[in-house]
Amino acid sequence: MATEDDDPIIQEIDVHLAKSLAEKLYLFQYPVRPATMKYDDVTHLSARIKPKQQKVEVEMAIDTMSPNYCRSKGEQIALNVDGASTDDSGSTYVTKLMDKQVFSSIQSAVNTSRYAVAVYRKGELHITPLHGMLQMRPSFSYLDKADAKHREREAATEAGDSSQDEVEDDVKQVTVRFSRPESEQARQRRIQSYEFLQKKQAEEPWHYLHYCGVKDSRSEHERQYLFSQLAGMVETSELTKSPREYLSMLMPPVEEEELKVPLAPSNVLSMAQLRTLPLADQVRTLMKNVKVVQFANLMGLLGSGVDSTAVLRCIQQVAMLVQGCWVVKSDVLYPKDTCSPHSGVAAEVLCRGRDFVMWKFTQDLCVIRKEVAAVIKLPPEDVKDFLEQMAVSRVNKGWEFLLPQDSKFVKKHPDVVQRQHMLWMGIQAKLEKVYGLSKEDVMPKKHDSQPASSVVLSGERRVAAAKDRVRENHAVLEKDYRRRRALHGVDAQTPSSSLLAIKIKEEPLSEEEPMDTWPGNVAANGIHSEESSRDSMEDHAEAGEQSRLVSAELRDFVQGTLRKHYVLSLSELKRLFNLHLASLPPGHILFSGISDRMLQETVLDCGCKQILVPFPPQATASADEQKIFALWEAGDSYDQHRRVLLEVFSKNYRVRRSVIQSKLCQDVGDNLSKPDVDKVLKDCCASHGGMWYLKGTLPS
Incomplete structure (x- = not known):
């Protein structure tokens, strides 16, 4: 009684369960759009649903008159999708403009029994259970249609070329083969395959719907069903359930829900379902899907609150350490009594070959595919599959390991690194015996991991670079020493014999060894010595300084070039x-080495803008030729004139002089002289056939 007096009841609210919309009520979420930008005022063209799958598609109009809409891009997309045909039947975009987009749904929650929509009115709370929760995301199926159109055009062109020499085909002998009866195990695999599930989903027909706006009278009528129709008519009885039974009714045990989860392949397992599994199964499932991962990223996928020590124990059961990263074990991907999907090779042989590829990456950052195939002697499809799981192809380098070396993990967990190193030594001994490897094959190569474009420096330059690094380090150490002397009350200017003295030993170095490989290579499987760690830190600092100098040099070149030409194509x-x-x-x-992306970013950082020139659809200009950059502010009196000129060319790729002059007079002033117009045109344009084009857009 005392506790009840301390917590008095302020208000009693009757709760009613409304079931009129229980099997029809869905919650739509738009994760790619801010909550402030609703779709209430957007024109909804059509909607359809597959009730069994809870699959919804909504077609919405796009405001083509908006200033943010790029009309040239819209026309280009419509042309790619529907072609140049004048027949509108079957066309995706009848207006020859991308004027609509489709939103397709995915389930955000498999079990919605714990979710409901509540409405409060006149002291009563009415609850309606949710039938589904769907996330609506833009669908890009029109890109698939455009790709199919492109392939059709290519096929038609090839057929047209070959029809000129077409002759009647000879009669060929046909061999008829009968397939073997499908085993129960094979049938189960087929039923649980992604292709089979997609086929079953496609078989369900669409049901077309009529969309009503939020303020529509029909919507207002349907909203009334959110209120219980029996409210006030049925006399409620007192609750006779115990608190434990009542909570069990509200929150059913998780074990009951697990039976409702349908069988599905691992590649469609949601993160919500994944986190209901034991930790070991979570790690195993993730590694089977990602193949290669850094430990920090794996912890992020497992969510907060997971013990890293427990994860370390689990991951060592299903993965091996390569370059400080974790790569899934071969026997996890290829279990016993299975075979290759490409060639039918037994799992035992596949595991041995894949272990060899993994071991090669513990020795070098890059491997050569032909060298691997010559040793393991497996079909090319399987060798390529091994490499694609853990590496990317690089021109003139071979296959480079997929992720950068995780030096943080190596330094933080030396015991795990040492244990993995010992495991790799055992695997190496087994591979030497199976494949008959020589000592030359086992020793890591010094320069295979270096890019083909590595800068080769002479011995004198390398000695000079070493001297510069040592002087910089000495200055830092001396500054730190003087700071500590000052803290202890010693005059910072007082000379001391204990100051660190560094002497550079000038030794001749090989002129053939690239700068990137000195000093020292990284040890196998990411194990570093203290000396190589210090050198690595120095190399990182030197690389940062070099990057800054490269950016400054590139910026000077871009600024000087654009002040001469004002407008340039890429x-x-x-x-x-x-x-x-x-x-x-x-x-x-x-x-x-300057990449195209670095060049473009430098151009934009120098006060330039990219001009979206509306090239005609049949233009033969390359992608780099259609990227036009213009100096937006040069700091002289003609900046405003040039901006007006560039705005004119953002609407058409060729313009007459009279149009340009009238636009300049309108925006700048009537007192514009002919020399001023000539100056602006000379800076930014070129003339051809009585028309003016921006520099770089003149047709060849």
């Missing part, structure tokens, strides 16, 4: 950059 900018490189002395810092 292909022309690359051509001028190559000419600039040819004029530089050997060993210049810009020879370290």
Whole structure:
């Protein structure tokens, strides 16, 4: 009684269960759109549903008159999807413009028995259970249609070329083969396969719906069903259940729900379902899907609150350490009594070959596919499958390991690294015996992991670079020493014989060894010595300084070039950059390798903008030629004139001089002189056939 007095009842609310919409009520979520940007005012063109799968598709209109809509892109997409045919029957975009988009649903929760929609009215709370929770995401099926159209056009072209020499085919002998009866095990695998599930889902017919807006009278009528129709008519009786029984009714045990989860292949297991499994099964399932992962990323996938020590114990059962990263074991991917899906090779042989590939990556960052195939002697499809699981192909380098070395894990868990190293030594001995490897095959190569474009420096340059690094380190150490002397009350300027003195030993170095391999290679499986760790830190600092110098040099070139030309296509900018490189002395810092992306980012950082010139659909210009960059602000009196000119060309790729002059007079002023117009046109444009084009867009 005392506790009840401390917590008095303020209000009693009657709760009613409404069942009128219990089998029809869905919650739609739009995860790719902010909550402030609703679709209530967007025109809904059509909607359809597959009730058994809870699959919904909604077609919405796109505002083509919006200033944020790129009309040229919309026309290009419509042309790619529907082609140039004038027949509108069967066309996705009748207006020859991408004027609509389709939203397709995926289930955000398999079991919605714990979710309901509640409405409060006149002191009563009405609850309606949810039948489904769906996430609506944009569908890009139109890209598949465009790709199919492209293949059809190519096939028609090839057929047209071959029809000129077409002759009647000879009669060929046909061999008829009868398939073997399907075993029960094979049938179960087929039924649980992703292809079979997709086929079964496609068999369910669509049911087309009529969409009513939020403010529509029909919607208001349907919302009334959220209220219990029997409210006030049925006399409620007192609850006779005990608190434990009542809670059990509200929250059924998890074991009962697990029986409702349908069988499905592992690649469609949701993260919510995954986290209901034991930790060991979670790690095993994740590793079978990702194949290669860093330990920090694996902890992120498992969620917060998971003990890292327990995860370490689990992952060592299903994965091996390679370059500080975890790679799933071969026997997990290829269990006993299975075979290769490509060639039918037994699992035991596949595991041995894949272990050899994994072991090669503990020795080198890159491996050569032909060398691997020559040793393990497996079909090319299986060898490629092994490599694609843990590496990416690099031009002139072979196959490079998929992830960078996880040095943080190596330093944090030296005991695990040592244990894995011992396991690899045992695997290596077994591989030597099976494949008859020689000592040359077992020893790691020093330069295989280096890129083909590595800068080869002479011994003198390498000694000079070493001296510079040592001087920088000495300055840092001396500064730290003086700071500590000052903290202890010693004059920082007082000379002391205990100051660190560093002497550089000038030793001749091989001129053939690339700079990237000195000092020292990384030890097998990510085990570092203290000396190599210090050198690695110095190399990182040097790389950061080099990157800063490269960015500064590249920025100076871009700024100087654009102040001369004002408007350039990406292909022309690359051509001028190559000419600039040819004029530089050997060993210049810009020879370290500049990518197209780095060049474009530097252009945008220099106050330039990309002009979306509406090229005609039949234009033969390459992708680099259609990327046009313009200097938006040069700091002179003609900045406003050039901006007006560039806005004109954002609507058409060729313009007459009279149109340009009238637009300039309208926006800049009537006192615009002919020399001013000539200056702006000369800066940004080129003339051809009585029309003016932006530089770089002139048709060849």
